[in-house]
Amino acid sequence: MLSSTNSTLTISGRWQKIRHPLLLQHQQELWVFHLDTTLPQLSGNKWLKLKYHIILAQKMQKSGIATFGGAFSNHLAAVAAMCKHHNMQSLAFLRADNLDLDNPTLALCKQQGMDFTLLDRQQYRQRAEVEFIQHIQQQYPSMLLVPEGGSSIEGVRGVTELDLLNTPAGPANVIISPSASGGTVAGIINATKDVTRVLAIAVVKDDSLKQRITSLLHHNHNHNWQLITGYCGAGYARFDEPLLQFCRQMAKQQLYLEPIYSGKALAALFSLIAAGQIPRRARLSFFHTGGLQGLAGLHYRGLITAADYALLSGLEAY
Ligand SMILES: Cc1ncc(COP(=O)(O)O)c(C=O)c1O
Numbered sequence: 001m002l003s004s005t006n007s008t009l010t011i012s013g014r015w016q017k018i019r020h021p022l023l024l025q026h027q028q029e030l031w032v033f034h035l036d037t038t039l040p041q042l043s044g045n046k047w048l049k050l051k052y053h054i055i056l057a058q059k060m061q062k063s064g065i066a067t068f069g070g071a072f073s074n075h076l077a078a079v080a081a082m083c084k085h086h087n088m089q090s091l092a093f094l095r096a097d098n099l100d101l102d103n104p105t106l107a108l109c110k111q112q113g114m115d116f117t118l119l120d121r122q123q124y125r126q127r128a129e130v131e132f133i134q135h136i137q138q139q140y141p142s143m144l145l146v147p148e149g150g151s152s153i154e155g156v157r158g159v160t161e162l163d164l165l166n167t168p169a170g171p172a173n174v175i176i177s178p179s180a181s182g183g184t185v186a187g188i189i190n191a192t193k194d195v196t197r198v199l200a201i202a203v204v205k206d207d208s209l210k211q212r213i214t215s216l217l218h219h220n221h222n223h224n225w226q227l228i229t230g231y232c233g234a235g236y237a238r239f240d241e242p243l244l245q246f247c248r249q250m251a252k253q254q255l256y257l258e259p260i261y262s263g264k265a266l267a268a269l270f271s272l273i274a275a276g277q278i279p280r281r282a283r284l285s286f287f288h289t290g291g292l293q294g295l296a297g298l299h300y301r302g303l304i305t306a307a308d309y310a311l312l313s314g315l316e317a318y
Helices: 021-025 046-059 074-085 104-111 130-139 153-160 183-192 209-215 241-251 262-274 294-300 306-313
Strands: 003-006 009-018 029-037 064-070 089-095 115-119 143-146 174-179 197-202 225-228 283-287
Touching: 021 262, 029 046, 046 064, 046 074, 046 143, 046 153, 046 183, 064 074, 074 089, 074 104, 089 104, 104 115, 104 294, 130 143, 153 183, 174 183, 174 262, 183 197, 183 209, 183 225, 197 262, 209 225, 241 262, 241 306, 262 283, 294 306
Parallel strands: 029 283, 064 089, 064 143, 089 115, 174 197, 174 283, 197 225
Antiparallel strands: 003 009, 009 029
16 A cells, blocks of 8 residues: 655555445445544545655656645645745645734745735636636746645546555455545546445535546546535535534544545545445445545634534644
């Protein structure tokens, strides 16, 4: 399995077997894969999505990485940490009207040396437009521009190195991952080469997501996957009490989840199991994509209590 040490950054893979009455009822096995790093902002899909961006930036002799994100973005937190670790600069084009450095995500980014340029909602909408990108690139020629979420060819390449197929009990029949900007699932599909079924659980309401995933796939790996929509609730980053309750239950077996990405997607998987949509006796492999830093932002905005913040982040365990 993927495991390496880069000066002070240690990366290690870990499988966790999950217990749940629905799994017993359907005679299924569920394994969650964690990719842990000593810099927690890089755990899950983050280090994988950024490693080839860093290599490209170094090859192009850029001084750092510039990227896009919202005020509570896991991707911005990861870019800031990754750049600091590699002695590179980081710059965020931040979707915000003002720079709130009490926000724990932005405070963390700032601490790692990240600079910010604020974009209003209208400007931010242009983030993937060629002219806008060219304009930014001209303004910041020494920075490598990385798309929102790190979902580029480089981001996908890193995820492709992940082995989600071989659980400790044998090969999985279905691999499941949350999906937002598409790169993570594209990497998983490219890695499994259509041999294993991949379910991408959309955690955003975005009609272009399927097309974005498809555009990042190797041409011949295009069939054995499905984008599951309809489990996004009220929208991206929205969650309700039953979803929080699900995350609390999982925390009791040391599976720590936030309700925006992995928590929402895993809850969706259990809904699919309950609805009989997942084959009986299947062995399931679920990718925990990280993002636990986001819990601090939810607590900061009063969207979860201090007790939930401690429980869901695993802080209570220490
Ligand atoms: C914690 C977490 N999980 C999952 C995702 C979704 O991955 P992707 O954007 O590659 O679809 C993101 C967003 O990038 C994320 O921050």
